[in-house]
Amino acid sequence: MPAQELLTGELELTGRITTASNATFLGAIGKVPVVYKPIKGEKPLWDFPHGTLAHREVAAYRVSEVLGWNLVPTSWLRAGPFGEGMVQLWQEPDPAQRPVDLLPSDQLPQTGYKTVLDGEDGNGQAVSLIHEDTTQLRKMAVFDVLINNADRKGDHILAMPDGHRFGVDHGISFHQEHKLRTVLWGWIGQALNDEERAGIDRLQQALDTELGQQLAELLTTAECAAFVQRCTRLSQEQIFPAPAGLTPAVPWPLF
Secondary structure (H helix, E strand, O other), X not given: OOHHXXXXXXXXXXXXXXXXXXXXXXXXXXXXXXXXXXHHHOOOOOOOOOOOHHHHHHHHXXXXXXXXXXXXXXXXXXXXXXXXXXXXXXXXXXXXXOOEEEEEHHHOOOOOEEEEEEEEOOOOOEEEEEEEOOHHHHHHHHHHHHHOOOOEOHXXXXXXXXXXXXXXXXOOOOOOOOOOOEOOOOOOOOEOOHHHHHHHHHHHHHOOOHHHHHHHHHOXXXXXXXXXXXXXXXXXXXXXXXXXXXXXOOOOXXX
């Protein structure tokens, strides 16, 4: 479908995702399935300005596009049945794949995964939070550092049937203060690779042109400045950071 039709074609609602924290609807524009999150359906948060989550989701998509890593499904702002909101192309994940998992600590896979933390379940059994050790999730971890993602839950990573991974639900990102909460801590202290550094370089260059203008329309001046600082810091340090500050390192719930 042409991009203009996605912007102006009739958005018909087909259902609602009742487990979402904010009003989230399934819909279609013609035959194209989408997710629609109206700004009017956003619940107030104590630490984020009200009515800005849709803009942050679109900002995350813009950053993903410049990085060139296809981490976020196509997302945009447009009018809908409940007013302006974020619309995103629907992605149908494979429920049999688990990029992030919580398993008994004595049943962890020997290879292909990173352990994030160990703990106990409600029955006192030792359990471990793990995630895939893959190129795509490394890039998503870098992306989360850059956008200051405060809510990278396990279920916010969509495992596509072809092996691709998408990240969704970026409404509480881009805060000017440190808010990073993620389940993707498996590479702490490791050096960024050439592809990851090149993505950050592309991002920094684009901030002086179209991307900088786009983010200025979606975020506050202070948030844009903080984003530039995070890009600069990660470009200079070139390693995956460790948790910092008083902010919890992982979201709750984890999934």
